Amino acid sequence: MIGDKKIVFSGVQPSGNLTIGNYLGAIKNFSRFSEDYKTFYCVVDLHAITVRQVPAELRRRTYETLALYMACGLDEKKNTLFVQSHVPAHAELGWMLDCYTMFGELSRMTQFKDKSQKHSQNINAGLFTYPTLMAADILLYQTDIVPVGVDQRQHLELARDIGMRFNQIYGDTFTIPEGYMSTDTMKIMSLAEPTSKMSKSDTNQNAVVYILDSKDDVMRKFKKAVTDSEACVRYSEDKPGVSNLMSIYRAFTGKSFEEIEREFDGKGYGDFKMAVGEACADGLAPVRDEFARLMADKAHLEAVMKAGADEAAYFARKTMSKVRRKIGFVN
Ligand code: TRP
Secondary structure (H helix, E strand, C coil), X not given: CECCEEEEEEEECCCCCCEHXXXXXXXXXXXXXXXXXXXXXXXXXXXXXXXXXXXXXXXXXXXXXXXXXXXXXXXXXXCEEEEHHHCCHXXXXXXXXXXXXXXXXXXXXXXXXXXXXXXXXXXXXXXXXXXXXXXXXXXXXXXXXXXXXXXXXXXXXXXXXXXXXXXXXXXXXXXXXXXXXXXXXXXXXXXXXXXXEXXXXXXXXXXXXXXXXXXXXXXXXXXXCCCCCCCCCCCCCCCHHHHXXXXXXXXXXXXXXXXXXXXXXXXXXXXXXHHHHHHHHHHHHHHHHHHHHHHCCHHHHHHHHHHHHHHHHHHHXXXXXXXXXXXXXXX
């Protein structure tokens, strides 16, 4: 708690163009906490270097990710927005928690297994201890709630385990966080292969809708989206393509599945796909405009980062002095 407010923390990697999956599944939910919680939202550049990055691109994307947070509705006066590497306590606590995390636990992480397959030339130690750094991010702020996509559930469980283990050894030190997985939007799937998740690194550019896509791009991608041969807009497990489009439409319009089924009763997929494209493009337009405005003013973004890091460091320091004392480091 800070004052009478519970604490929310989440992080997003500056590793490429964010998709509507990132937007609907995570970022859009962030702003709903701003009023009633003390919120920390972090651009996790230290996590990004677990895979090889081009320096100039990493730097640009760090600005872009912050600008995107803000464009998605996060007011820098109501939320602490900052860059992970600007607060050295993340790396420091990350190392300490490495010593309370088991090799076996990290070996079981499915994201590690996936990533080591994908980056088989660079299975570095950071990729392995990635979840411990994430635990440090969370525990450093005595976080109560962590809004994340469902793919991060296993990492969050581990963060809880590490926190509980530390508390068991040293007495109450960390708040044990709860995950907040948005259920109303769920997972957004690929438009080309609707049985797998929409991924920002998909090589098929028609499969992925990016937050910053132009209206033309959005419309083209939805027009090409894979459906099925039934020609009936109906939510069903055996209709992954249509169901995915319905989820996206619901997320942008607030309509329920029943309402959507009624709206497109007797109409073909062509009309439906156009409607989904329109709703998505309309929903993204203000975000895109605001993003462009913010990116044109680097000095302002830097001021936001600086203020955010100062604020975050203040709270991080409190936890770190507690942790150092408990472990037995000389003050
Ligand atoms: N691993 C998260 C992801 O890829 C990003 C992240 C890093 C994070 N640290 C975090 C998310 C702390 C929530 C809390 O999506």
